[in-house]
Amino acid sequence: MSAEVVIETRSLTKVYRDFWGRRKVEALKALDLDVRRGEIFGLLGPNGSGKTTTIKLILGLLFPTNGEALVFGRPAGDVEKNARIGYLPEESYLYRFLNAEETLDFYARLFRLPRAVRRQRVYDLIEQVGLQRAKRRQLREYSKGMTRRIGLAQALINDPELLLLDEPTTGLDPIGIREMKDLILHLRDQGKTILMCSHRLDDVQDVCDRIAILHQGELKELGRVDSLLKVRDMTEIRATGLSEEAKEEIRQVIARHGAQLLSCDNPTATLEELFVKIIRESEEHPGRRVRGVA
Amino acid sequence: MVLETFHAVNFAEWIGPAAKVWLIAVVALLVGFALLRWLFAVLRQGPAAGTLSALNFLWAAAADLLLISPRRTLALAGLTIKESMRRRVVIVFAVFLILVAFAGWFLDPGSNQPARLYLSFVLTTTSYLVLLLAVFLSALSLPADIRNHTIHTVVTKPVRPSEIVLGRVLGFAAVGTVLLGLMAAISYVFVLRGLDHKHDFSAAAREQLAVMWRDARRNDSTQGIAVSTDRVQNHRHTVFFDPAQETVDEQGVRRGAIRTDTENGHEHEIQYVVPAEGEVQFVCSPPENHLLARVPIYGKLRFKDRAGKDADKGVNVGDEWTYRSYIQGGSLAAAIWTFENLRDDQFPDGLPVEMTLGVFRTHKGDIEKGVPGSLSVRNPATGDEAHVRTFASREFQTDLQVIPLEFQTGDGRTINLFRDMVADGKLEVWLRCVAPQQYFGAGQADLYLRARDASFALNFVKGFAGIWLQMVMITGFGVLFSTFLSGPIAILATGGALLGGLFSDFLYQLSQHKVFGGGPIEAMIRLVTQQNVVTELPPTAQTTVAKMLDKAAEQWMWLIWHMLPDFRVLSFSDHVAYGFDISWGLLAMAVCQTLAYVGPAFVLGYVFLKSRELAQ
DSSP states (O other): OOTTEEEEEEEEEEEEEOTTSOEEEEEEEEEEEEEETTOEEEEEOSTTSSHHHHHHHHHTSSOOSEEEEEETTEETTOSGGGGGEEEEOTTOOOOTTSBHHHHHHHHHHHTTOOHHHHHHHHHHHHHHTTOGGGTTSBGGGOOHHHHHHHHHHHHTTTOOSEEEEESTTTTOOHHHHHHHHHHHHHHHHTTOEEEEEESOHHHHHHHOSEEEEEETTEEEEEEEHHHHTOOTTSOOOOOSSOOHHHHHHHHHHHHHTTOOOOOSSOOOOOHHHHHHHHHHHHHHSTTSOOOSOO | OOOTTOSOOOHHHHHHHHHHHHHHHHHHHHHHHHHHHHHHHHHHHOHHHHHHHHHHHHHHHHHHHHSOOHHHHHHHHHHHHHHHHHTTTHHHHHHHHHHHHHHHHHSOTTSSSHHHHHHHHHHHHHHHHHHHHHHHHHHHHHHHHHHTTHHHHHHTSSOOHHHHHHHHHHHHHHHHHHHHHHHHHHHHHHHHHHHOOOOOOOHHHHHHHHHHHHHHHHOTTOOOEEEEOOOBTTBOOEEEEOGGGOEEOTTOOEEEEEEOOOBTTBBOEEEEEEOSSSOOEEEEOOOBSSSOOEEEEEOEEEEEOTTSOEESSOBOOSOSOTTOEEEETTSSOEEEEEEOSOOGGGOTTOEEEEEOOEEEESSOOOTTSOOEEEEEEEOTTTOOEEEEEEEEOOTTSOEEEEEOSEEEOTTSOEEEIIIIIOBTTBEEEEEEEOSTTEEEEEOGGGEEEEEEEOOHHHHHHHHHHHHHHHHHHHHHHHHHHHTTSOHHHHHHHHHHHHHHHHTHHHHHHHHTTOSTTOSHHHHHHHHHHTOOSSSOOOOOHHHHHHHHHHHHHHHHHHHHHHHSOOGGGGOOHHHHHHTBOOOHHHHHHHHHHHHHHHHHHHHHHHHHHHTSOTTO
16 A cells, blocks of 8 residues: 555445344445545535445444455554544534533543643634634534534644544535635645545535545546546637737637637536536436546 | 341452352353354354454454553543533432431431431432432433434544443442442431430439439438439430449539430430539430441351250241241250350450340230340350350340350359360350240341441441442443443343342242242233232143243343342441441452452443444
8 A cells, every 4th residue: 555545445335234134225335545645535425425424434433344444554443543533523523511621621631642732732723713712611502613613623633644524614604614624725735634525516626636426325436626627628728918910820720620719718617517417427327437527 | 137148258268269250251251252253253254354353353352451541531431420410410419418308207216226227218218319320320321422423523532442431430430439428428417416315304303313312421321223314216214323333522522424224226324413502414425336336256056956956947937038947945945156266355354145036926925024045155075054144035126145254153163254165266155945835036147246346437438338339330230231222221221230130039039930929921920810829820721831931031030140240249238227347358249249240341341332333
């Protein structure tokens, strides 16, 4: 395994069964993924596509039916790997009877941080997520946005190398969303690796370096966001200082080659368009990986 | 007092065989579990991958159990304490306070044994409240964490499942400890205050005494008189005033200090000053000797039948409780206790023999008077027997007879107890019933030597330590069940373990077909068809099926009886209430038994949690 690879899944499969062991649903089908150090990797997919299942398998919260997930080269069930991981769950599952300071102090103690480091980090993180005024209030009194913030703070308490963010912008207001995105980019700039899954396509488009699109437990697309979004049968030429003659000359060249000039700017599709197209094609042809988009 | 478990406990002798049985059970459990795990893995993944997976699991389990971080465990314990506070454990404390506050209305300090009543009340109340709390707290916590998904943010930290289980057990134990400590302190004050009272003398008694002291001033040889105190808490004491025992100073002021007789299990000391002129001042002490921690030395009991021949047991007088065996009065029948390892330096003031006898009357006789009995000592080596005294039994009341170090027998012999009767530290005490046609009932623990008294306060604490151990045991079970069952089911399972442990004797009797009315199915048939428990059911196919099912159920009950802890071993309430010292050996035994269950419960809980998909 390359040293650059932080998360590796090989034929990762998860079948949920009922009490009697009968197959209920195959949530994830033979997923092969590599997440490399220092990148922001996005998992995309509609509800029930297997995004959260993938994250839970990587964290060891679920056991794979087949295949394996390795994190930092260690099996997902290994406890030691968690020392280098931060996890923000979908709903910020935190103890509502604790206040912000107690929450962060509790999680810090699970990393066996010395008291002085703990205090400093709790102080810094509360400031970073903007909860100074509410730090003594029990989490039961928090709004959803505030809960997300304290959830993020607990994910960062150990200064992790790898962050797994499940729907990180859910419940945040537009400013909160912008701050969250900036923070994710900032963390990437610090050299951290981030795996996130989201329904918000614009979020993924804004921050992710690479994405994987899942549908009904299958990997439908995988690649760099910029390359996936590129419209390949069109050409965008950008130039400055072209004279009218030069432009006319370019038009003639295009015409001579039998091409049609649409405009000087090549359009860029939105991630949303790509996403919807992939899902529709997948529904028309189940079980087949959608090609020809990238 | 009688408790069948009141046998002498020799911890050093007990621990070896007990540890051996425990080790065998634990190793069998672990090996069985490892084999099951391997079998499942092989079935799911094939022989090679399955074996590898099972070995990996064992390796990880060893690491998880050996590399527990105290800091993380304490952090988790701290969280558990906070969670318990959030769950309002304080309410249990409030309920206790309310019960204690109103207990004064229904606990009668004027009853026969008020100290026993008060102590039983506080110990029982505390134990039920704390055990119920332990069941609910420990069984609900982890399932709630799993249901709310809060466990996700914990297990994705470098936390071992073993630390989660241990943190829970420690946290709940800490909450229970604080709660029990507070309850114990309040209980102690409640008992002392509830029993506290003083006596005074009526005007008539004072007048009688005044006459006595007036005579005493005139004549040194005035005899003492016995007067009764006033009635407080439904009893009065008789006090014998003897002018000969008083001190008289130059001004003619008489001073004395006397003890009352024992009533309702206590006595008082009365100090008084008789001035030459004016009112006599009496100062009555609070009740004394009612809160005891007697340290008994038990002997080994054997019997002689009416013809004077050795017998395993005495006569069965039809009592369902077979603990006591009876000896016939006016015959050669005797109950004989052999005591060992007696030294004269242990008993500088004579040999205190304390007994609580059962009396079975075949005719009413003089009901106001006790049935007469005789007490003798016998040298086991020479067979030389010396009659000590005759006494009137006080049925089911504890009676203390001190055998002097030197005494004269009826035939004029002077006996030196240790020189003439004790051989190699051994001494036999013979009990006979003197009244013909009446019987004395005696069990092993009914007669003992009261070597000394230990501190009652310490014994009280030990009694609460017993409740604490029960609480820890239930917490262990609760946390174990909560690792693989949902909250309500875990409560049922933990409550079942508690009930099974409290009634383990009944469970055993049931499994051995020794209970009238048959097993559960037969009992159900009797219940529905309204048949009594003694008559045989009609020999129908239905009865045969019911009995077969019961047979199978009995095997299960036998198995469960073996697996469940016997909570009576951890309960010292009767020791405290009846005033017997809880020996350190008994306490050590209880601690070992608790650890013997909580340890494996912790390991099993860990295995279940580790094997569980927490996000499913």
